[in-house]
Amino acid sequence: MVVASTAVDLARVQFAMTSLYHFLFVPLTLGLAPLVAVMQTLWYRSGDEAWLRLTRFFGTLLLINFAIGVATGLVQEFQFGMNWSIYSEYVGDVFGAPLAIEGLAAFFLEATFLGLWIFGWNRLSRGVHLATIWLVALGTWLSALFIMVANSWMQRPVGSTVTDGRAELTSVWELLTNRFAIWAIAHVILVGLTTAAMVIFGVSCWHLLRRRNMDLFRRAAKLSLIVAVPVSAVNLALGSHLGVVVTEYQPMKIAATEALWDTEQPASFSIFQIGGFSVDDQTPSFDIEIPRLLSFLATGSFSGEVQGMNRLQSEYEQRYGRGENYIPPVRTTYWSMRIMAYVGTLIFLVAALGAFLYWRGRLDRTRWFLWLGVFSIALPWVSALAGWVLTEVGRQPWIVFGLLKTADANSPSVTPWTIGLSIGVLATLYLALAVVDFVLMRRYATVDPPEPVGEGGEEALPAAGY
Amino acid sequence: MDLQIFWFCLIGLLWAGYFLLEGFDFGVGMLLPFLPRDEGERGVMFETIGPVWDGNEVWLVVAGAATFAAFPAWYATMFSGFYLALLLVLFFLIIRVVSFEWREKSESPVWREIWMWANTVGSFGAALIWGIGLSSLLYGVPINSDGDFTGNLLDLFRPYTVAAGVAVVLLFAFHGATFLTRRTTGDLCERAAAAARRLAIPAAAVATLALVWTVVVAVDRNDKDLFPPLLPAALGIAALAFAVYFIFARRSGAAFTMTALGTVLFVATLFTSLYPRVMVSSTDFANSLTIDSASSSHYALAVMTVVALVITPLVLLYQGWTYYVFRHRLGGDEHAADPVELVARKTGA
Numbered sequence: 001m002v003v004a005s006t007a008v009d010l011a012r013v014q015f016a017m018t019s020l021y022h023f024l025f026v027p028l029t030l031g032l033a034p035l036v037a038v039m040q041t042l043w044y045r046s047g048d049e050a051w052l053r054l055t056r057f058f059g060t061l062l063l064i065n066f067a068i069g070v071a072t073g074l075v076q077e078f079q080f081g082m083n084w085s086i087y088s089e090y091v092g093d094v095f096g097a098p099l100a101i102e103g104l105a106a107f108f109l110e111a112t113f114l115g116l117w118i119f120g121w122n123r124l125s126r127g128v129h130l131a132t133i134w135l136v137a138l139g140t141w142l143s144a145l146f147i148m149v150a151n152s153w154m155q156r157p158v159g160s161t162v163t164d165g166r167a168e169l170t171s172v173w174e175l176l177t178n179r180f181a182i183w184a185i186a187h188v189i190l191v192g193l194t195t196a197a198m199v200i201f202g203v204s205c206w207h208l209l210r211r212r213n214m215d216l217f218r219r220a221a222k223l224s225l226i227v228a229v230p231v232s233a234v235n236l237a238l239g240s241h242l243g244v245v246v247t248e249y250q251p252m253k254i255a256a257t258e259a260l261w262d263t264e265q266p267a268s269f270s271i272f273q274i275g276g277f278s279v280d281d282q283t284p285s286f287d288i289e290i291p292r293l294l295s296f297l298a299t300g301s302f303s304g305e306v307q308g309m310n311r312l313q314s315e316y317e318q319r320y321g322r323g324e325n326y327i328p329p330v331r332t333t334y335w336s337m338r339i340m341a342y343v344g345t346l347i348f349l350v351a352a353l354g355a356f357l358y359w360r361g362r363l364d365r366t367r368w369f370l371w372l373g374v375f376s377i378a379l380p381w382v383s384a385l386a387g388w389v390l391t392e393v394g395r396q397p398w399i400v401f402g403l404l405k406t407a408d409a410n411s412p413s414v415t416p417w418t419i420g421l422s423i424g425v426l427a428t429l430y431l432a433l434a435v436v437d438f439v440l441m442r443r444y445a446t447v448d449p450p451e452p453v454g455e456g457g458e459e460a461l462p463a464a465g466y
Numbered sequence: 467m468d469l470q471i472f473w474f475c476l477i478g479l480l481w482a483g484y485f486l487l488e489g490f491d492f493g494v495g496m497l498l499p500f501l502p503r504d505e506g507e508r509g510v511m512f513e514t515i516g517p518v519w520d521g522n523e524v525w526l527v528v529a530g531a532a533t534f535a536a537f538p539a540w541y542a543t544m545f546s547g548f549y550l551a552l553l554l555v556l557f558f559l560i561i562r563v564v565s566f567e568w569r570e571k572s573e574s575p576v577w578r579e580i581w582m583w584a585n586t587v588g589s590f591g592a593a594l595i596w597g598i599g600l601s602s603l604l605y606g607v608p609i610n611s612d613g614d615f616t617g618n619l620l621d622l623f624r625p626y627t628v629a630a631g632v633a634v635v636l637l638f639a640f641h642g643a644t645f646l647t648r649r650t651t652g653d654l655c656e657r658a659a660a661a662a663r664r665l666a667i668p669a670a671a672v673a674t675l676a677l678v679w680t681v682v683v684a685v686d687r688n689d690k691d692l693f694p695p696l697l698p699a700a701l702g703i704a705a706l707a708f709a710v711y712f713i714f715a716r717r718s719g720a721a722f723t724m725t726a727l728g729t730v731l732f733v734a735t736l737f738t739s740l741y742p743r744v745m746v747s748s749t750d751f752a753n754s755l756t757i758d759s760a761s762s763s764h765y766a767l768a769v770m771t772v773v774a775l776v777i778t779p780l781v782l783l784y785q786g787w788t789y790y791v792f793r794h795r796l797g798g799d800e801h802a803a804d805p806v807e808l809v810a811r812k813t814g815a
Contacts, residue, residue: 063567064571067568068564070523072560078555083546085543088534108524108781112524119516422549429560429561433560440568
């Protein structure tokens with residue numbers, strides 16, 4: 001028994017480690033692919049070489065990032081079966097379908113057309129070549145769509161029924177139109193755009209600080225702000241609405257996220273608190289609250305009732321079986337939600353201030369803000385990773401909500417030693433890759449963009465190649 | 467047609483596509499330390515597969531995901547059972563994937579040497595383990611009556627499976643060499659042809675051994691008749707014999723076609739031998755997983771069948787077009803200049 005629970009814990013450690021690591025690269029690809037496509041389109045339409053140089057400059061960053069995203073994505077696909085064989089057998093009928101469709105519809109598209117884009121500069125007509133990067137962007141978005149459909153089914157299993165101890169798909173339409181999925185897909189794609197926009201903005205700030213290629217990076221900064229300001233604002237609203245959807249289907253997740261033990265109407269939102277995170281210590285020793293805000297965030301109405309964990313626990317015990325703890329780790333969900341939301345707000349404020357300075361023509365000269373822009377590159381990742389921690393930890397103890405518990409889902413044939421070895425190998429490899437990736441990204445983000453030579457910059461084009 | 471049979475065939479087809487396409491990528495990777503005389507030629511070798519390797523690898527990703535979706539019990543038992551072998555595969559594939567993108571990002575010779583070896587080692591390792599792993603499905607591994615794997619890593623290493631693994635490595639190296647004779651020019655092309663001649667007989671011999679052994683194992687351990695497994699095996703042996711003949715007759719195009727056929731037929735022989743089982747149990751034959759016991763529901767299979775029938779032709783079409791776009795041979799003066807150097811010179815970085 002002790003051994004078994006250790007295996008589950010280790011499998012969870014590995015999943016958390018590899019998934020969060022994978023998601024370091026995913027949002028940048030999701031956002032940078034379409035933004036590079038926009039830059040190339042601007043060049044295609046205007047013939048202005050500045051946009052060509054920017055396309056190739058940010059295209060190189062996209063490629064460095066894409067490679068490691070592909071590599072770590074393989075681990076994601078394999079480890080469901082490796083560490084979670086019971087889960088895999090239980091859910092394959094439903095969860096496997098979007099994964100297989102993702103491979104067929106999205107991975108082939110992005111991988112094949114990325115190859116064409118990288119090596120096709122001189123072999124394809126300009127229009128066809130432009131189409132290839134847009135197809136890459138389409139592929140990355142389709143991939144996000146199917147993955148979020150799969151994940152949302154784990155949050156809210158729809159379109160399926162349980163037969164002979166495993167889930168079976170009954171309606172692919174319900175699976176695809178899961179309300180949870182629709183909001184989650186939009187959320188994750190806006191996260192991608194925000195991330196890429198903040199990276200482009202931060203890199204541009206760095207070049208403006210150096211006072212080199214000013215014209216070029218002023219344009220890049222403008223493009224990134226045009227994206228970052230509205231997208232980060234919309235995403236705050238969208239994320240808040242996702243909270244309402246979560247409240248409807250996973251009230252326990254919201255209660256834990258708010259460290260709300262007793263049902264309240266109206267419920268106030270806790271901005272910061274010390275203590276109050278465990279069954280034995282339900283009252284915080286210090287807290288700052290905004291009255292009625294939680295009611296609004298969770299239900300959409302300032303007077304809505306928000307259920308507390310104590311009541312939900314007894315409800316769940318009746319529905320799913322007694323003697324089990326159905327409360328996810330409260331401290332983790334509480335803080336991951338706040339980090340996500342606070343940092344998300346900060347991103348919007350930085351972008352908005354940047355837009356104001358740009359509008360007043362003072363961006364180049366406001367050096368403290370340019371430095372702030374450079375360091376703000378890290379913010380989207382902090383926010384997005386905290387968001388994933390909230391989503392996945394908040395679903396515990398379930399791996400598929402209401403159907404299968406995480407503790408019952410790992411591979412019975414895999415020993416803790418084996419998983420430990422696997423964690424050791426992957427952690428070492430990932431660390432080495434992270435160092436190399438960081439060095440390469442920094443280096444290629446700080447060089448001068450290559451000068452185009454001749455018509456269409458033919459000679460210097462390998463900058464975008466291997 | 468029964469949807470289980472359709473999905474078993476489709477997964478076989480995906481593996482065949484993976485072996486056919488990534489086979490020459492792996493082969494090129496294995497030859498990297500041996501063929502080129504200088505960094506420029508290495509760059510040419512990388513560029514022959516540069517535009518296509520990523521799309522080729524997706525065949526594996528889709529094969530894995532299709533197994534998950536269509537035969538969850540197969541996916542669960544195989545991936546948890548072959549744990550350490552797959553961990554090794556992941557290691558090899560990851561260092562190889564990043565080598566493509568990262569090698570050229572620095573001019574340091576040591577740096578480039580490291581990533582070249584990463585590609586070579588990754589290609590060797592992944593090819594060997596896929597050969598061993600797929601043949602182990604047929605040879606049988608310990609599986610209990612719950613369908614759970616009860617063995618360890620060593621259960622995958624049998625004389626037959628190791629022979630199959632070595633056959634896959636040699637086959638890919640040969641296939642990669644004939645591929646290079648079609649994609650390069652001049653001196654490098656000559657050396658690729660010479661390498662193909664040196665690899666031809668060992669590759670064909672070991673692959674023939676593995677194919678015959680596969681049929682024997684199918685009859686012996688998987689309750690199959692000689693026919694049909696003998697058919698793809700015999701065709702595969704014939705294709706490889708022709709490949710040997712053509713490479714010595716200096717007809718590299720025909721030789722490449724034959725190594726391609728030989729690779730596909732190797733997978734076809736394995737899957738024909740396996741059917742209707744997907745994993746043979748060495749504990750008790752009755753514990754073997756079959757396409758019926760391991761499959762998803764009819765509805766799930768039907769949905770995915772529709773998707774596969776719509777999308778697969780499109781994929782074949784645009785991947786085929788990619789090969790058409792990059793059909794020209796590489797080498798000679800146009801690649802004398804190192805791309806990164808060129809950019810560095812232009813920008814003064």
